[in-house]
Amino acid sequence: xxxxxxxxxxxxxxxxxxxxxxxxxxxxxxxxxxxxxxxxxxxxxxxxxxxxxxxxxxxxxxxxxxxxxxxxxxxxxxxxxxxxxxxxxxxxxxxxxxxxxxxxxxxxxxxxxxxxxxxxxxxxxxxxxxxxxxxxxxxxxxxxxxxxxxxxxxxxxxxxxxxxxxxxxxxxxxxxxxxxxxxxxxxxx
Amino acid sequence: xxxxxxxxxxxxxxxxxxxxxxxxxxxxxxxxxxxxxxxxxxxxxxxxxxxxxxxxxxxxxxxxxxxxxxxxxxxxxxxxxxxxxxxxxxxxxxxxxxxxxxxxxxxxxxxxxxxxxxxxxxxxxxxxxxxxxxxxxxxxxxxxxxxxxxxxxxxxxxxxxxxxxxxxxxxxxxxxxxxxxxxxxxxxxxxxxxxxxxxxxxxxxxxxxxxxxxxxxxxxxxxxxxxxxxxxxxxxxxxxxxxxxxxxxxxxxxxxxxxxxxxxxxxxxxxxxxxxxxxxxxxxxxxxxxxxxxxxxxxxxxxxxxxxxxxxxxxxxxxxxxxxxxxxxxxxxxxxxxxxxxxxxxxxxxxxxxxxxxxxxxxxxxxxxxxxxxxxxxxxxxxxxxxxxxxxxxxxxxxxxxxxxxxxxxxxxxxxxxxxxxxxxxxxxxxxxxxxxxxxxxxx
Numbered sequence: 001x002x003x004x005x006x007x008x009x010x011x012x013x014x015x016x017x018x019x020x021x022x023x024x025x026x027x028x029x030x031x032x033x034x035x036x037x038x039x040x041x042x043x044x045x046x047x048x049x050x051x052x053x054x055x056x057x058x059x060x061x062x063x064x065x066x067x068x069x070x071x072x073x074x075x076x077x078x079x080x081x082x083x084x085x086x087x088x089x090x091x092x093x094x095x096x097x098x099x100x101x102x103x104x105x106x107x108x109x110x111x112x113x114x115x116x117x118x119x120x121x122x123x124x125x126x127x128x129x130x131x132x133x134x135x136x137x138x139x140x141x142x143x144x145x146x147x148x149x150x151x152x153x154x155x156x157x158x159x160x161x162x163x164x165x166x167x168x169x170x171x172x173x174x175x176x177x178x179x180x181x182x183x184x185x186x187x188x189x
Numbered sequence: 190x191x192x193x194x195x196x197x198x199x200x201x202x203x204x205x206x207x208x209x210x211x212x213x214x215x216x217x218x219x220x221x222x223x224x225x226x227x228x229x230x231x232x233x234x235x236x237x238x239x240x241x242x243x244x245x246x247x248x249x250x251x252x253x254x255x256x257x258x259x260x261x262x263x264x265x266x267x268x269x270x271x272x273x274x275x276x277x278x279x280x281x282x283x284x285x286x287x288x289x290x291x292x293x294x295x296x297x298x299x300x301x302x303x304x305x306x307x308x309x310x311x312x313x314x315x316x317x318x319x320x321x322x323x324x325x326x327x328x329x330x331x332x333x334x335x336x337x338x339x340x341x342x343x344x345x346x347x348x349x350x351x352x353x354x355x356x357x358x359x360x361x362x363x364x365x366x367x368x369x370x371x372x373x374x375x376x377x378x379x380x381x382x383x384x385x386x387x388x389x390x391x392x393x394x395x396x397x398x399x400x401x402x403x404x405x406x407x408x409x410x411x412x413x414x415x416x417x418x419x420x421x422x423x424x425x426x427x428x429x430x431x432x433x434x435x436x437x438x439x440x441x442x443x444x445x446x447x448x449x450x451x452x453x454x455x456x457x458x459x460x461x462x463x464x465x466x467x468x469x470x471x472x473x474x475x476x477x478x479x480x481x482x483x484x485x486x487x488x489x490x491x492x493x494x495x496x497x498x499x500x501x502x503x504x505x506x507x508x509x510x511x512x513x514x515x516x517x518x519x520x521x522x523x524x525x526x527x528x529x530x531x532x533x534x535x536x537x538x539x540x541x542x543x544x545x546x547x548x549x550x551x552x553x554x555x556x557x558x559x560x561x562x563x564x565x566x567x568x569x570x571x572x573x574x575x576x577x578x579x580x581x582x583x584x585x586x587x588x589x590x591x592x593x594x595x596x597x598x599x600x601x602x603x604x605x606x607x608x609x610x611x612x613x614x615x616x617x618x619x620x621x622x623x624x625x626x627x628x629x630x631x632x633x
């Protein structure tokens with residue numbers, strides 16, 4: 001097991017210490033936060049692999065803090081709750097991984113959920129990175145095609161010539177082809 | 190910020206962007222931003238100026254019998270909030286109108302527009318570049334803001350992380366996404382204090398920008414687990430937060446009216462008269478540029494804040510400084526305003542003071558060359574230098590004696606503003622502070 005960094009955010013000192021102790025036993029490195037804003041501050045400093053967060057947190061609402069932490073890709077959040085209500089399940093649906101730990105803490109369940117969340121969290125993260133990259137490639141491709149079409153139409157040149165022209169122009173200007181394509185589109189429209 | 194959509198374009202854009210909520214924003218007399226949030230379905234109604242709200246529910250706005258107010262969104266202020274990923278939201282800044290279709294005189298944005306119109310009739314438009322300072326503090330376990338700026342928890346295995354600096358970086362990125370041109374962003378003198386400067390704009394846009402800026406800074410700070418405060422002097426013994434106002438007038442054909450290559454210090458007659466007006470009315474518009482009890486705790490000697498009403502071309506200590514840049518960048522920097530000020534009212538009052546100077550050809554006193562902090566009383570008297578009001582009560586009194594500034598903000602705003610300011614003052618005077626306890630509890 002890798003020695004990942006984990007932030008434990010729980011307003012109850014005893015429960016926070018218990019979770020940390022259990023995690024330390026397995027070799028994880030732990031950091032503690034007592035409230036929502038504190039959890040955000042620590043996450044921004046240590047970039048943990050996982051944030052374990054009690055739903056009943058002091059200060060900033062736990063769900064609000066969790067949303068910010070996942071939106072800004074600081075960590076994956078794993079909730080701890082003693083009361084999994086319907087509205088809790090609804091909120092859980094919007095999180096990176098659909099998993100939680102029940103209170104009172106059962107060590108085996110905790111370990112299993114922590115591993116599960118870390119693994120699935122990083123898989124999710126990789127996938128979303130991949131999608132982002134593909135989307136931007138697709139977007140750029142569209143732009144370049146559009147610019148090429150405009151060049152063919154306005155300069156009456158072949159497709160290959162248009163492509164070469166676009167490539168040369170972007171090299172001359174030291175910018176990427178999609179940026180040049182954007183300029184060409186702006187110029188003609 | 191320059192997106193000039195028509196109604197139809199904006200409706201189309203909102204649908205394309207899949208917006209869910211639109212916040213219709215306006216500012217009350219005390220400088221607090223108010224929101225009427227509508228769903229996308231109501232956007233068309235809003236664009237037809239048909240959104241109504243109950244004015245009597247807003248502090249210091251109106252009496253109950255004239256409570257129906259209408260919001261007229263300014264389409265050029267349409268901005269999508271970059272920080273909401275889950276539901277897309279946007280905002281527009283609005284003017285408040287009465288049921289009979291006339292501008293409401295208690296809407297600060299209308300007040301500024303009125304004074305800008307006066308300037309326009311004299312042949313000028315006003316450009317403003319604000320420098321806004323603020324503090325980033327930690328919140329405590331209960332989520333309440335504290336005065337703490339450093340993490341006291343020790344993470345020995347990690348290099349110290351500048352949480353405030355990271356938050357500021359995020360703020361700069363966010364503001365850029367919202368159409369701001371950021372000129373500078375840096376740490377200020379005091380621990381936890383930051384400054385972000387954005388490019389000058391016409392006065393109305395600048396005032397809108399100040400309000401937007403404060404909102405964005407607060408929200409981003411919260412996303413970093415920090416609390417941003419624009420309180421003028423949050424901590425005794427360190428610098429307070431100011432909002433220096435850089436301003437210039439532009440003639441209608443686009444020339445800087447303050448620049449004259451031939452003039453003394455390369456400043457035009459107009460610039461000198463404008464400056465004269467500012468100096469003359471400084472004591473009375475202080476109530477508007479420094480509107481809280483706390484504001485006057487910043488305006489004390491020793492913390493880079495101005496105290497004396499004087500001007501200089503080089504020295505940074507007096508009230509007004511003329512930065513070295515000339516040509517189109519010729520400008521006047523007023524150093525007393527603080528970020529608690531209602532930007533619309535403050536700019537309206539400052540501009541009016543300057544215009545009064547131009548109209549009545551008021552000449553400013555001679556500039557001070559030495560550090561004014563080092564002058565003694567005799568020297569000051571000789572040079573005719575007075576100081577800014579020492580507290581809010583004095584400032585409100587000064588305002589009550591100045592018909593020019595009162596005229597700038599109008600009778601309605603004047604009345605509501607002084608009521609609120611005096612209420613603050615009396616509440617403050619009655620309260621027993623920690624300072625008093627520390628001082629007298631044992632002594633007597």
